[in-house]
Amino acid sequence: MKAVTVPFFISHQGCPHACVFCDQRVISGSSGSLPSRQQISDTIDSWRSSAAGRPLDVAFFGGSFSALPEQVQDELLAPVQSFLESGVVRSVRVSTRPDCLDDATVRRLAGQGVSVIEIGVQSMDDDVLALSGRGHDAAASEAALRCIKEQGLAAGAQLMPGLPGDTPAAAFRSLERVIAAGADFVRFYPVVVLAGTPLARSYQAGEYRPLDLEQGIALCKQLLHRAMRGGIDVIRIGLQAGDGLNSATVLAGCWHPALGQLVRSELYFDLVRQIAAAVPDDAPFSVTCHPSRVSDVIGQKRRNLARLRPSGISVRVVPDDALLLEEVVVEYLGHCFKGNIITDLNYNISEV
Structure with missing residues (x-):
């Protein structure tokens, strides 16, 4: 407890x-x-x-x-x-x-x-x-x-x-x-x-x-x-x-x-963007994540979704408590891609 x-x-x-x-x-x-x-x-x-x-x-x-x-x-x-x-x-x-x-x-x-x-x-x-x-x-x-x-x-x-x-x-x-x-x-x-x-x-x-x-x-x-x-x-x-x-x-x-939430949200945006690079620009897709991370994936004022698809094409966020906190799954037209923040993201500190 x-x-x-x-x-x-x-x-x-x-x-x-x-x-x-x-x-x-x-x-x-x-x-x-x-x-x-x-x-x-x-x-x-x-x-x-x-x-x-x-x-x-x-x-x-x-x-x-x-x-x-x-x-x-x-x-x-x-x-x-x-x-x-x-x-x-x-x-x-x-x-x-x-x-x-x-x-x-x-x-x-x-x-x-x-x-x-x-x-x-x-x-x-x-x-x-x-x-x-x-x-x-x-x-x-x-x-x-x-x-x-x-x-x-x-x-x-x-x-x-x-x-x-x-x-x-x-x-x-x-x-x-x-x-x-x-x-x-x-x-x-x-x-x-x-x-x-x-x-x-x-x-x-x-x-x-x-x-x-x-x-x-x-x-x-x-x-x-x-x-x-x-x-x-x-x-x-x-x-x-x-x-x-x-x-x-x-x-x-x-x-x-809400600085902490903004920072965490960037990690989820970077991961989803990396995975969704395989999705055609004109294809709607969904992102599945742990329920407690839905707001991080969406971003404040839906900022992450707007950056992922500035054209307004649909991005649906779906909760699934079977996923780890650090995992997301991107699906489109029967294709499924899974990623993990810890193992699949890499950063170069010189880029800051």
């Missing part, structure tokens, strides 16, 4: 640096104040009542959890313990910086029920990290990921394609390195330029040019494809839409409230 995530935002708490791109309070819509013990207990109780029996995962997002004073960490985790013991809460997840973890810290967190640690890697290129004001190098991220894995916890890595000095090839190498270091899952957050940040000033001065939406989608689809081939879960693409992200706060960059 899929768990429900109970989020607690501790925006920028514990962070010893102010990175050029960062404004966690805008990103999360939270003031960044720490929740009290009672607030944590009450929030978990509230989510339990609406979870319809599903287990809960508690997550502390936004700040650098392990950089907080140990007493503060203990106070945040203490009210969760009874819920862990009763089985109401299945696991606890924290986010932190890679240079704020060591074996002793991971063991202490694991002893208090933490089973997942995400680290803000952002890039595995030391020049990109320096230009972004991260205050650590790529080796720190590799060491942190290995430390998490050695202690038996699940490790996550957050990557930010498009930072100053970054290139598509460098972003791809960053993903390869976190996979090699043992990451169990990743998030892709292509850069968004937020008003009031040092990055915004560089952008407004013409010194920095972020990926736009089209460029970000083209890069992220290839990163997603590589992760899929490596068996690595991609649990999010793009910042979550919220009250803090709007036309006043987002100056530029790759942002869309």
Whole structure:
């Protein structure tokens, strides 16, 4: 049974640096104040009542959890313990910086029920990290990921394609390195330029040019494809839409409230287009896919279908739960062609 995530935002708490791109309070819509013990207990109780029996995962997002004073960490985790013991809460997840973890810290967190640690890697290129004001190098991220894995916890890595000095090839190498270091899952957050940040000033001065939406989608689809081939879960693409992200706060960059769906949809478009190349231009055809992927095949505002047949010739999309999530079947006039995103698509990163 899929768990429900109970989020607690501790925006920028514990962070010893102010990175050029960062404004966690805008990103999360939270003031960044720490929740009290009672607030944590009450929030978990509230989510339990609406979870319809599903287990809960508690997550502390936004700040650098392990950089907080140990007493503060203990106070945040203490009210969760009874819920862990009763089985109401299945696991606890924290986010932190890679240079704020060591074996002793991971063991202490694991002893208090933490089973997942995400680290803000952002890039595995030391020049990109320096230009972004991260205050650590790529080796720190590799060491942190290995430390998490050695202690038996699940490790996550957050990557930010498009930072100053970054290139598509460098972003791809960053993903390869976190996979090699043992990451169990990743998030892709292509850069968004937020008003009031040092990055915004560089952008407004013409010194920095972020990926736009089209460029970000083209890069992220290839990163997603590589992760899929490596068996690595991609649990999010793009910042979550919220009250803090709007036309006043987002100056530029790759942002869309449904960016993940746009990226996945491109993979299905590329696969169907590749398979349908054998279909005569004047022939209607159908595409069969898993029911949960129908919207990805169709595309937002039916964009994929319009690109497949700009002449308006019929393209019918049919659900079939016997297919794998990554599979599609193209049929026309008794001919049938099957393809799989993971095994049948190939990309050249230089094309981005």
